[in-house]
Amino acid sequence: MTLDAPDATARPSRATLRDVAQLAEVSIKTASRVLSGQPNVREETARRVRDAARALRFRPNRLARDLRSGAVSTAVGFVIGDLSNPFYTQIAAGAERLLREHGLELFIATSDEDPERERRVTLTMLERRVRALFVVPVAEEHAYLVPEQQLGTPMVFIDRPAVDVAADSIVLDNRRAVREATERLIALGHRRIGLVADRTQVWTARERVAGFADAMRAAGTEDWQRWVHRAHDVATARAVASDLLAGPDAPTALFALNNRITAGVVNAVAGLPGPPAILGFDDFEFAATLGISVIAHDPVDLGRRAAETALDRLAGRTGMPQQIVLPTRFVARGSGERPPPKAGP
Amino acid sequence: MTLDAPDATARPSRATLRDVAQLAEVSIKTASRVLSGQPNVREETARRVRDAARALRFRPNRLARDLRSGAVSTAVGFVIGDLSNPFYTQIAAGAERLLREHGLELFIATSDEDPERERRVTLTMLERRVRALFVVPVAEEHAYLVPEQQLGTPMVFIDRPAVDVAADSIVLDNRRAVREATERLIALGHRRIGLVADRTQVWTARERVAGFADAMRAAGTEDWQRWVHRAHDVATARAVASDLLAGPDAPTALFALNNRITAGVVNAVAGLPGPPAILGFDDFEFAATLGISVIAHDPVDLGRRAAETALDRLAGRTGMPQQIVLPTRFVARGSGERPPPKAGP
DNA sequence: CTGAAAGCGCTTACAG
DNA sequence: CTGAAAGCGCTTACAG
Numbered sequence: 001m002t003l004d005a006p007d008a009t010a011r012p013s014r015a016t017l018r019d020v021a022q023l024a025e026v027s028i029k030t031a032s033r034v035l036s037g038q039p040n041v042r043e044e045t046a047r048r049v050r051d052a053a054r055a056l057r058f059r060p061n062r063l064a065r066d067l068r069s070g071a072v073s074t075a076v077g078f079v080i081g082d083l084s085n086p087f088y089t090q091i092a093a094g095a096e097r098l099l100r101e102h103g104l105e106l107f108i109a110t111s112d113e114d115p116e117r118e119r120r121v122t123l124t125m126l127e128r129r130v131r132a133l134f135v136v137p138v139a140e141e142h143a144y145l146v147p148e149q150q151l152g153t154p155m156v157f158i159d160r161p162a163v164d165v166a167a168d169s170i171v172l173d174n175r176r177a178v179r180e181a182t183e184r185l186i187a188l189g190h191r192r193i194g195l196v197a198d199r200t201q202v203w204t205a206r207e208r209v210a211g212f213a214d215a216m217r218a219a220g221t222e223d224w225q226r227w228v229h230r231a232h233d234v235a236t237a238r239a240v241a242s243d244l245l246a247g248p249d250a251p252t253a254l255f256a257l258n259n260r261i262t263a264g265v266v267n268a269v270a271g272l273p274g275p276p277a278i279l280g281f282d283d284f285e286f287a288a289t290l291g292i293s294v295i296a297h298d299p300v301d302l303g304r305r306a307a308e309t310a311l312d313r314l315a316g317r318t319g320m321p322q323q324i325v326l327p328t329r330f331v332a333r334g335s336g337e338r339p340p341p342k343a344g345p
Numbered sequence: 346m347t348l349d350a351p352d353a354t355a356r357p358s359r360a361t362l363r364d365v366a367q368l369a370e371v372s373i374k375t376a377s378r379v380l381s382g383q384p385n386v387r388e389e390t391a392r393r394v395r396d397a398a399r400a401l402r403f404r405p406n407r408l409a410r411d412l413r414s415g416a417v418s419t420a421v422g423f424v425i426g427d428l429s430n431p432f433y434t435q436i437a438a439g440a441e442r443l444l445r446e447h448g449l450e451l452f453i454a455t456s457d458e459d460p461e462r463e464r465r466v467t468l469t470m471l472e473r474r475v476r477a478l479f480v481v482p483v484a485e486e487h488a489y490l491v492p493e494q495q496l497g498t499p500m501v502f503i504d505r506p507a508v509d510v511a512a513d514s515i516v517l518d519n520r521r522a523v524r525e526a527t528e529r530l531i532a533l534g535h536r537r538i539g540l541v542a543d544r545t546q547v548w549t550a551r552e553r554v555a556g557f558a559d560a561m562r563a564a565g566t567e568d569w570q571r572w573v574h575r576a577h578d579v580a581t582a583r584a585v586a587s588d589l590l591a592g593p594d595a596p597t598a599l600f601a602l603n604n605r606i607t608a609g610v611v612n613a614v615a616g617l618p619g620p621p622a623i624l625g626f627d628d629f630e631f632a633a634t635l636g637i638s639v640i641a642h643d644p645v646d647l648g649r650r651a652a653e654t655a656l657d658r659l660a661g662r663t664g665m666p667q668q669i670v671l672p673t674r675f676v677a678r679g680s681g682e683r684p685p686p687k688a689g690p
Numbered sequence: 691c692t693g694a695a696a697g698c699g700c701t702t703a704c705a706g
Numbered sequence: 707c708t709g710a711a712a713g714c715g716c717t718t719a720c721a722g
Contacts, residue, residue, distance in 0.1 A: 013496075014496055016714095016715055016716085017715065017716060018715075018716095026692080026693090027692065027693045027694075028693085028694095028715095028716085029692075029693055029694080029717085030691085030692060030693070032716070032717065033691095033692085036716095036717085040691055040692085041691070041692080042691060042692090045691080045692085057492035059468070059471060059472055059492075059493070060472055060715085060716075061412070061472065061474065061714085061715050061716065062469070062472040062473045062474070062716095063408045063411055063412045063473065063474060063714090063715080063716090064412050064698090064714070064715035064716035064717085065715080065716055065717070066408055066698095066716090067406070067408045067409050067412055067698050067699065067700085067714095067715085067716075067717095068697075068698045068715080068716050068717045068718075069698080069716085069717055069718080070698075075473075082438075083434045083435065083437050083438035083441065083453075084431065084434065084435050084438045084645075086429065086431050086434070089428045089429065089431070089434045090428065090429050092428050093427075093428035093429050093455070096428065096455055096457075097457075100457075105454060105466070105469060106454065106455070107452040107453065107454055108428075108452065108453040108454070109450060109451065109452055109453070110438070110441055110451070112441075112442075112445075121450070123404070124407070124450060126404060127404055127405055127406065127407040128407045128408065128420075129406065129407070129408055147402035147404075148404070151358075151359055234630065263630045263631070266631065266634060267630075267631070267633065267634050270633075270634040271634075285579065285608045285612075286608070286611065286612070286631050286635070288612065288615075289611060289612050289615040289616075289635075290631070290634075290635075300429075361698090361699055361700085362699065362700060363699075363700095371708080371709090372708065372709045372710075373699095373700085373709085373710095374701085374708075374709055374710080375707085375708055375709070377700070377701065378707095378708085381700095381701085385707055385708085386707070386708080387707060387708090390707080390708085405699085405700075406698085406699050406700065407700095408698090408699080408700090409698070409699035409700035409701085409714085410699080410700055410701070411700090411714095412698095412699085412700075412701095412714050412715065412716085413699080413700050413701045413702075413713075413714045414700085414701060414702080414714080415714075
C-alpha cells in the first residue's frame with residue numbers, strides 16, 4: 001500500500017519549540033518567551049510565533065520545562081488506599097478544591113492498601129518531583145520519606161499520623177468520639193454491645209477500639225474484649241453481624257467502626273425482627289433514612305485542612321510538624337437510639 | 346544563630362547521578378547503568394555505586410529520565426468529573442487494577458465537571474506525556490485532542506462517547522435499559538411515572554430519557570415530556586421528588602436516572618405513607634435493603650474494559666476507533682415492584 | 691526587543 | 707566491563 005500524500009496523514013513526531021521557532025523565523029528563545037507568556041516581544045513577532053505553534057499543533061513538553069526550571073512543578077501528589085471508598089476520594093476532593101485555587105494540580109494514585117505499593121507509588125511521585133505530597137497511609141513504616149522531607153517537600157499525612165517521619169498530619173478525635181458514643185449506648189441501657197472494628201494494623205481502628213475500651217471499663221465491664229469483632233470489607237462485616245445476632249447472648253446494639261463496616265452491618269440487620277440499635281462511624285447518604293446514629297465528620301474538610309497545611313509549608317512556614325485533630329459530632333437518629341428490649345432472650 | 350555543624354543538618358540540594366558517580370569514583374554512565382538495572386557492571390563496582398547512592402539518599406529524577414528516553418513514561422492519565430461520585434472513582438479503580446499489572450501507573454485528576462477545566466487538565470496530562478489517556482467527558486467539544494490522537498497517544502472515552510475526535514469509547518446500553526425498565530413499570534400498571542433525569546447537556550441523560558420516551562410512546566403516551574424532571578445533585582433530586590409527590594396527580598412510580606438522583610429520591614420518599622415504586626439507574630450498597638429496583642452494571646468492569654482497549658492500542662492494534670457497549674441488567678427488588686394503588690386519588 | 695550559549699539530570703549510541 | 711560525547715526539549719543567565 002503506497003501513500004500518495006507525502007506526510008499529510010502520517011505525523012511521526014511531535015513538534016518541538018525548535019520547530020516552531022524555525023517556522024516563525026525567530027530564535028528558539030523568542031519562541032519560548034511568547035509561548036510561556038514572558039514580556040518584551042514585539043506583537044508582530046509574537047503573532048508569528050503563535051501562528052506557527054498553532055500550525056504545528058505545538059504542545060510544550062512539561063517534563064523539559066520542569067526539569068530546566070528546577071522543582072517548581074505545579075503537580076501535587078495524593079496517595080490513597082482505595083479508590084472505591086468515598087471516604088478517601090472525598091478527602092481528595094476537598095484537598096483538590098483548595099489547591100486548585102492556588103494554581104496547583106492534584107494527581108491521585110492508589111496504594112491499593114498495600115504497604116509495599118504505597119512505598120512505590122509515593123517514591124514514584126517524588127521522583128516526578130511533585131511540589132507536595134499527601135498520604136492516607138496504610139504502611140506503618142515511613143522512614144524512607146525522611147530525606148525527601150529534609151529536602152523540603154511538604155508532606156501531610158491524613159486520617160492517620162506518620163510514625164517514623166516527622167510530618168504534619170490531620171486526624172480525627174477517634175478515641176474520644178467512640179468513648180462518648182459508647183457511653184451513650186450504655187446510658188440507654190445497653191450492656192451487650194457488639195463492636196465491629198477494622199484490622200488492628202489500622203491506626204484508626206486501634207484508636208477507636210481504645211475509646212470503646214475506655215467506656216466499657218469505666219462502666220465496670222472488664223471483659224470488653226469479647227465484644228470486639230473484626231471486619232475489613234462490607235461482605236465480612238455483614239457476615240460478622242449476622243453471626244453475632246444469630247448466636248447466643250446476641251448484642252442489643254451494634255457499633256460499626258467505619259463506613260464499609262456500617263454498610264455490611266446495616267445490610268445484615270435489614271428486615272430482622274427486633275433489630276438492635278445501630279451506630280456507625282462516618283456519616284453516609286442513607287443514614288437518616290435508615291435511622292442510623294453516626295459519628296459524623298466531613299471528609300472534604302479533612303482534605304481542605306490538609307491542603308491548608310501544605311500550602312502553609314510551601315509559603316515558607318517553618319517549625320515543628322503539627323498534628324491537627326479535627327472534632328467529630330454525634331448525630332442521634334431513630335433506630336440508633338433504640339434501647340435494649342426489656343425481656344431478655 | 347550560628348550553626349556549628351557545617352552541613353550536617355542543612356541539605357540544600359538533591360543528590361544527582363553525577364554526585365553518586367563522583368562518590369563511587371566511576372563515570373556517570375556506569376552509575377546510571379547500576380541504578381537503572383542494566384547489565385555488564387562488575388559486582389564490586391556496582392556495590393560501590395549502590396553504597397554511594399544510599400549514602401547520598403539519591404533518588405533518580407524521572408523527569409530527566411523520561412525526557413531523554415522519549416515518551417516511554419509509565420504514567421497513564423485519568424480525567425474524571427467528580428471525585429465524590431463513587432461511580433467515577435470505581436471506574437478508575439477498575440482501570441487501575443489492570444494497568445498496574447502491565448507496569449503502568451494511573452494518575453487521576455478532576456475536571457470538577459467543568460468543560461474548560463477538563464480541557465486544561467487533559468492538556469496538562471498530555472504535556473506531561475502520559476502514555477495513554479482516559480476521560481469521562483463532561484465537555485462536548487474534544488477537537489483539540491485530535492493532534493494528540495494522531496501522534497499515537499491512545500485515548501479512551503468512558504461512559505460517554507467522544508463527539509468530534511475519533512477515539513475509542515466504552516458506554517452502557519442506556520437507552521435500551523431505560524426503555525425496558527419503563528416497560529416493566531407500565532406492565533405493572535403504572536401510568537404516572539415521574540422520571541428524574543440529569544441535565545440535558547449530559548449525553549447519558551439524553552440517551553436514558555430517549556429510552557423512556559420510546560416506552561411511553563409505545564404505550565400510547567404522547568405527553569411523556571410532562572413526566573420528565575431534572576436534577577443534578579442529591580439535594581435537588583430530593584426536592585424535585587418531594588414536590589412531585591406532594592403535587593396533584595402525584596406519580597405512582599419514581600424513576601431516578603443515576604446514583605445521585607436515586608439517593609435524593611430515596612431520601613425524599615422515606616417514611617411517606619403509601620410510597621411510590623422506586624427504580625434507579627446504577628446499583629448501590631443499600632439498594633437491596635431499601636428494596637429499590639435498579640438497572641445494575643459494574644463500574645469496575647467499565648474501567649477494566651477501558652484499560653483493555655488502551656492496552657490493545659499500546660500493543661499496536663490499529664484500525665478504526667471502536668465503541669464498546671456494555672450491557673446492564675435489571676434487578677427487581679421489593680418496593681420497586683410495587684404496583685400502583687387501586688383507588689386513585 | 692532579540693539571540694547564542696550553557697545546562698537541568700538523565701540515557702542513547704558509540705568507542706574502547 | 708567502563709567511559710567521553712552528544713542530546714532529550716526546554717529555560718536561565720548574559721549579551722547586544
